Amino acid sequence: MEVRFESVTKKFPMKKGEITAVNRLDLTIDSGKLVGLLGPSGCGKSTCLFMIAGVCQPTSGKLWFDDRDVTTLSPEKRGVGMVFQNYALYPHLTVKQNIEFPLVNSKEIRKQLETKLAIHNKTGNGKTKLKEFVQQEVLRTARLVEIEDCLDRKPFELSGGQQQRVAIARTIVKQPSILLLDEPLSNLDARLRVQTREEIRRIQQMTGITTVFVTHDQEEALNICDEIAIMKKGILQQFGNPQAVYDYPANRFTAGFLGGTPINMLDGEISDGKFIAGGQVILPDVPIADQPVTAGFRPENLYVSENGTPRFNLEVVEMYRHGGITVVTTKFDADNAIRLVKERSDNMTIGDRLMVTVAPGMLYLFDSNGAKIWQQ
Amino acid sequence: MAAMKRDRNPLSDDRKAYFYLLPAFVLLVIFTVYPVINTIITSVKLDYRFLTGVYNGFSFGHYLDILRDKTFQRACLNTAFIAFICVPASLITALVTALLLNSIKALRNFLTTLYYLPQVTNIIAAGMVFALLFHTNSGFINLVLGWFGMDPVPWISGVGIAGSADLYTRSYIRCLFILFIYSLWQGLSLKVILFLSGLQNINPQYRQAAEIDGTSQWNIFRKITFPLLSPVTMYVLITSVITALKSYASVVALFGDSYGPIGDNSKMMITIVGYIIDSLGDYLSPGAISKASAAAFILLLIIVILTALQFYFSKKWVHYK
Numbered sequence: 001m002e003v004r005f006e007s008v009t010k011k012f013p014m015k016k017g018e019i020t021a022v023n024r025l026d027l028t029i030d031s032g033k034l035v036g037l038l039g040p041s042g043c044g045k046s047t048c049l050f051m052i053a054g055v056c057q058p059t060s061g062k063l064w065f066d067d068r069d070v071t072t073l074s075p076e077k078r079g080v081g082m083v084f085q086n087y088a089l090y091p092h093l094t095v096k097q098n099i100e101f102p103l104v105n106s107k108e109i110r111k112q113l114e115t116k117l118a119i120h121n122k123t124g125n126g127k128t129k130l131k132e133f134v135q136q137e138v139l140r141t142a143r144l145v146e147i148e149d150c151l152d153r154k155p156f157e158l159s160g161g162q163q164q165r166v167a168i169a170r171t172i173v174k175q176p177s178i179l180l181l182d183e184p185l186s187n188l189d190a191r192l193r194v195q196t197r198e199e200i201r202r203i204q205q206m207t208g209i210t211t212v213f214v215t216h217d218q219e220e221a222l223n224i225c226d227e228i229a230i231m232k233k234g235i236l237q238q239f240g241n242p243q244a245v246y247d248y249p250a251n252r253f254t255a256g257f258l259g260g261t262p263i264n265m266l267d268g269e270i271s272d273g274k275f276i277a278g279g280q281v282i283l284p285d286v287p288i289a290d291q292p293v294t295a296g297f298r299p300e301n302l303y304v305s306e307n308g309t310p311r312f313n314l315e316v317v318e319m320y321r322h323g324g325i326t327v328v329t330t331k332f333d334a335d336n337a338i339r340l341v342k343e344r345s346d347n348m349t350i351g352d353r354l355m356v357t358v359a360p361g362m363l364y365l366f367d368s369n370g371a372k373i374w375q376q
Numbered sequence: 377m378a379a380m381k382r383d384r385n386p387l388s389d390d391r392k393a394y395f396y397l398l399p400a401f402v403l404l405v406i407f408t409v410y411p412v413i414n415t416i417i418t419s420v421k422l423d424y425r426f427l428t429g430v431y432n433g434f435s436f437g438h439y440l441d442i443l444r445d446k447t448f449q450r451a452c453l454n455t456a457f458i459a460f461i462c463v464p465a466s467l468i469t470a471l472v473t474a475l476l477l478n479s480i481k482a483l484r485n486f487l488t489t490l491y492y493l494p495q496v497t498n499i500i501a502a503g504m505v506f507a508l509l510f511h512t513n514s515g516f517i518n519l520v521l522g523w524f525g526m527d528p529v530p531w532i533s534g535v536g537i538a539g540s541a542d543l544y545t546r547s548y549i550r551c552l553f554i555l556f557i558y559s560l561w562q563g564l565s566l567k568v569i570l571f572l573s574g575l576q577n578i579n580p581q582y583r584q585a586a587e588i589d590g591t592s593q594w595n596i597f598r599k600i601t602f603p604l605l606s607p608v609t610m611y612v613l614i615t616s617v618i619t620a621l622k623s624y625a626s627v628v629a630l631f632g633d634s635y636g637p638i639g640d641n642s643k644m645m646i647t648i649v650g651y652i653i654d655s656l657g658d659y660l661s662p663g664a665i666s667k668a669s670a671a672a673f674i675l676l677l678i679i680v681i682l683t684a685l686q687f688y689f690s691k692k693w694v695h696y697k
């Protein structure tokens with residue numbers, strides 16, 4: 001199912017005035033896609049999910065599921081499944097009771113189950129009762145997320161990762177047409193995190209459910225999402241294919257937000273069609289008007305070359321092995337450091353002078369408002 | 377590590393704990409255990425004179441007298457009415473009120489304060505105001521009934537009841553009704569506050585998750601809110617039942633220290649505590665204090681047994697984390 005925000009604004013009343021959690025959001029999430037919602041803490045990610053789920057309603061604007069206006073539709077009629085930021089497993093119920101909760105409590109889902117059961121009994125000549133059928137569904141889903149051994153335990157008797165998977169099971173057991181995941185991996189250790197996110201990807205592709213995945217871990221988003229949306233203070237900054245957003249940031253914020261090693265930012269100015277920083281001409285030929293600008297370029301897009309443009313004359317001041325890569329910190333001038341990421345440190349040593357250039361098309365210029373005005 | 381330490385030196389750890397418990401334990405012995413034992417001993421002394429300490433041997437006579445006493449049976453009935461009719465009613469009313477208060481934002485604090493007022497009002501004073509409200513000739517209730525063309529109801533009236541069982545029953549029912557309304561109002565405040573704070577302690581995400589899962593409001597209450605609130609409910613239930621079993625001031629405030637309307641000489645609305653106090657009567661007369669002690673011990677037994685039962689059954693419906 002397609003989800004479309006049409007100029008959606010959500011304001012929360014505060015003691016004094018109000019706070020705009022989501023500001024005029026226009027966003028279309030295509031049917032069957034896994035979309036990542038990214039942004040710093042408090043930027044309105046959870047609020048977006050809550051609006052899709054229906055537990056909170058937009059202050060203005062419209063929300064569409066395909067051609068249906070669901071702006072004010074109550075949550076139980078939406079067919080949405082949601083995994084909460086902190087799971088929200090019912091603490092007094094066992095894992096099994098948690099997973100079957102939506103099946104036994106929702107009238108709509110009951111109806112669907114009955115229809116399915118009728119077909120099942122007709123084709124299989126079986127005489128399964130609804131209760132058994134529910135148990136079968138619960139068990140099938142529990143197997144899918146590999147928690148069938150924990151069915152009789154209470155949530156507090158489970159590890160974070162197991163709770164996580166119970167939460168996912170409870171959500172997918174009712175086969176929602178939209179799946180919402182609010183930072184579902186934030187409580188897991190690094191290995192389980194990677195494992196679970198692949199799992200989510202696998203389940204999502206298998207079922208083809210339209211999925212919105214909130215995270216503030218960009219690596220997670222870049223790895224499994226078909227598309228990502230980056231938000232800041234309630235405003236959508238950029239939406240698109242993860243690699244495209246990474247390579248073609250719309251503004252200074254998205255450029256800085258993405259990237260394992262932070263992007264290099266170098267303040268300078270345009271003067272006579274030249275980009276000048278630290279008293280050196282970095283780019284000789286830039287077709288924009290004179291103004292102060294900031295250049296951005298990613299550490300992994302830098303490489304050593306004697307005669308490229310742009311060209312930086314750098315001094316190595318620090319080298320730091322970081323997993324499979326080496327982060328080389330260099331001095332550009334007294335105020336500015338530039339980082340490079342290299343597969344191996346080759347034969348550099350501290351104090352070396354390097355001539356470095358940026359891969360073609362991978363240097364961005366931002367104006368003083370942070371908008372991207374040029375990319376080369 | 378911690379476990380190993382314990383193994384090496386289990387006694388000293390325990391001793392420390394006992395040591396810290398000592399002050400509370402001493403107080404418990406002085407003010408609870410000793411008086412209880414003393415009450416039991418006093419209750420079986422015959423013709424006990426409490427100033428001189430003289431008595432004529434031991435006997436369970438007081439217990440038999442009390443159990444056979446019509447007034448005591450009446451006291452038990454009235455106390456049971458408060459504990460098993462008024463308390464559940466006020467519990468349910470308080471829960472519904474708290475749920476409503478919890479679901480509104482505007483005016484919540486104001487209304488909560490309003491509901492809390494009975495708690496800071498003196499029981500006797502409030503009871504007397506109630507008695508005035510229900511006054512036959514000048515009471516507000518009858519005034520309102522009058523607006524609708526109804527005749528004044530003799531709410532607290534004992535006219536002619538000594539000679540007519542029928543009039544007695546009617547008068548009794550009216551008095552129970554007034555006691556019911558009063559208990560409801562008086563008990564509501566603290567319960568509402570407790571339930572409200574309990575409700576606000578429940579993470580709203582459980583409700584939201586259940587809503588997204590398509591659960592009806594009634595099922596959310598039944599399957600999520602109520603179980604999660606059950607420790608609070610259990611606490612409120614146990615403390616209210618104990619308080620109810622000990623009620624005294626409310627009936628005195630409503631019906632005076634003869635426990636009934638003027639014209640009644642059966643102590644119509646007496647409670648068990650009222651019975652204990654009346655038994656004491658002239659405490660210098662021989663045996664009075666023993667009878668009161670016996671009645672007090674019976675009340676203690678009732679409270680202990682009922683509380684134990686509640687704890688036992690609580691396992692079935694209370695969900696502790």
Ligand SMILES: Nc1ncnc2c1ncn2[C@@H]1O[C@H](COP(=O)(O)OP(=O)(O)OP(=O)(O)O)[C@@H](O)[C@H]1O
Pocket residue numbers: 012013019020021039040041042043044045046047048085216
């Ligand atoms: N129920 C609410 N009442 C008032 N303000 C709220 C409410 N929910 C969210 N907000 C505010 O709206 C803004 C966005 O909140 P939201 O929870 O959507 O952020 P988020 O992007 O999910 O952050 P995080 O990554 O920390 O989960 C925050 O400033 C928050 O304080």
Ligand SMILES: [Mg+2]
Pocket residue numbers: 045046047085182
């Ligand atoms: Mg959030």
